Amino acid sequence: MSYRPTNTPALVLKGLEKHFDKPAVNGLDLTIRGGEFYALLGPNGAGKTTTLRIVAGLLRPDAGSVSVFGVDALADPIAAKRLIAWVPDEPLIYEKLTPFEYLEFVAGLWDIDAATAQVDASEIIDILGLGPHAHERCNGFSKGMRQKVALAGALVHSPRLLILDEPLTGLDAGSSRQVKTVLAERVRTGVTVIMTTHILEVAERMAERIGVIDAGRLIAEGTLDELRHQTGQTANSLEDVFLDLVAEQSAAA
């Protein structure tokens, strides 16, 4: 399935706040365009996962608004969830279901026509190299295999906004390549991808725009070149740029 580019942003966060013992997300404003590959970076505890969990409907913010393709995700969470797929960093899947059964279940949850879902599922299973294990229960699967099953579940209902929290952690080189290929392919069809990662080379190579958050706020945003300009570096890697930005922020705090 492909989506036409629209002027409506895929995601708009305004004044987003979430406090646990201390502020995790602190007045975050963020706009992500439809059909773009966006990498959200930040040091540990910066508020990346909390932000994404709020967007996926897994946490309620203390303040602010969340709009997904123009749908107010706080007022109408069900409508927003129809458009979103969420893959957490530690995917929890059903140990006693096979990948095939898992995909059937996920398609059922999103109320996708069974015949259509099966065709898509077979394709995703093949692309992710899950074919030989499609009818084995997941309880013996490695972390990488589970990650791929969770990703397959996220793709089977053809979401318009795909949110991935550290999707490449624990994957071997081959699996990592498969996942990156799938994500790039989805972006080509108009799907918006938001991904957090600590593997900065991946963000550097795949993301059209990069957002850096620290202490629950967006401290920098743009293409890699724009971020380089912002830090006064012209030829350095994203890693250098990122470390500079975070160091500046710490010094300012």
Added chain:
Amino acid sequence: MSQPATLSWFARHEIRLFWRDWMAMLTAGKRKRESLLGLMAVAFLVFSHLLAHYLISPLAEDGIVLDKTTMIFVTASVFLFCTMMISQAMESVTRAFYARSDLDLILSSPISARRVFTVRILAIAAATILLTTVLAGPFINAFAYIDGPRWLAGYGVILGLAGLCTAFAVLLTVGLFRTVGPKRTRLVSQVVSAVIGAAFVIGIQAAAILSSGTISRFTFLGSERFVDAVPPLTSAVWRPAYAAAGDIPTLLGLIGLGMAALALTVLLCAKNFGDHVIAASGVAFESSSSRRRLSSFRQASVKRTLRRKEWTLLRRDPWLMSQTLMQILYLFPPALLLWRNFGDSVGPLVILTPILVMASGQLAGGLAWLAVSGEDAPDLMTSAPVSARMIMSAKIEAVLGSVLIVVLPLLGALALASLELAAITAAGIVLSACAATMIQIWFRAQAKRSDFRRRQTSSRLATLAEALSSIFWASAAALIAAAFYTYAAGTAALAVLTLVCAWAVRPRRSADA
């Protein structure tokens, strides 16, 4: 301080782990509860001793004579504790095979695995002795208080029998491991331990029903017919009972036999125990193909999809299968009673009503815990475009449907005997199952499905409320069946009050998903 890697060093390590595990199980990991635990332990000891004294004192008004009737009751108690000990030890051995907590570390270290497993087998025996002492101790003390200190020999009997039972359990589990393989041993041994644990009680009940048409074990064991049928008092069958009554040579023989059996088992099994553990660890990395391979996606409503998922997971849960089997096993005597009295008066069948209602409540509570708290993929469920209400109602329907599948055959048979009694029982089953399910929903806390065995410890309030609710609904249904309507109304009110109290003290949830 003992030398590292010696038997005593490992024993200290095991005792520390056992103690912390035990405390965590009793306190659900909450340190505040530790001081409360001491008070509860004292209260339990006082209550159990008073209960034991209350039960034993009428039998010992004129002193306890070691006649056939006394020996039958003591021997039956010894058998009962033996089945419990074997069942408990089998569960511990199975856990020692499959729990991975520190085995990777131990087996990858350069120490002798034989030493580790010698200590582990002895620890299983020690845990068995401890548990049996807690349960049997009050009765032994009550006998000693009423009839003299000779009955304290009962503690020696526990020691000897625990040795024998642990040895038997280890050999049986290792035997299962060798015959059915590491993949199936976990489930098979859980089922076998459940059957052994329940077999004696159920067997006596079945014999009571078949011979005298009553479900009472005591009536059957004390009946003239049974007393006449048992072997004379000189038979070896009564040796454990004589030992418990203070016959020192017999007692020493029993302890010696138990310890010898345990030592021989350790010698035979400790060496290969490590190999079994390594084989069992491989199971965690093996994938099992689904026997009924799904060839195509099935079109269904969202709710049906949710129900189907719950049923598939429940069906594939080994712990649940063994627990359900236990429930079904305990329903066997009522079923037998139903069959035995079929066509006679409805009177004796009234006993079925509370048993079925109680069993349904307990089964529903377990299933609801698995479906609600034991949800494997909470993020997926919360991020799906399905309302929380629909997810919960699908889970409730899956739980209640499963309970009905288990009790429906008995309910059907009861309906053939008495439509009215079946209707009362059905109403009780629905109320008891719904109440237990609601309590599990109110007290839900995200947990792993594999923690099912410890679900009672995560919320003592939920456990208490679930038990009280099942008991009150069972009593109310039984009282209605026996036409005591006023008492029934009172008991039903208590059941409702239990639910109201549980609802009032339920943990408050934040607005977060």
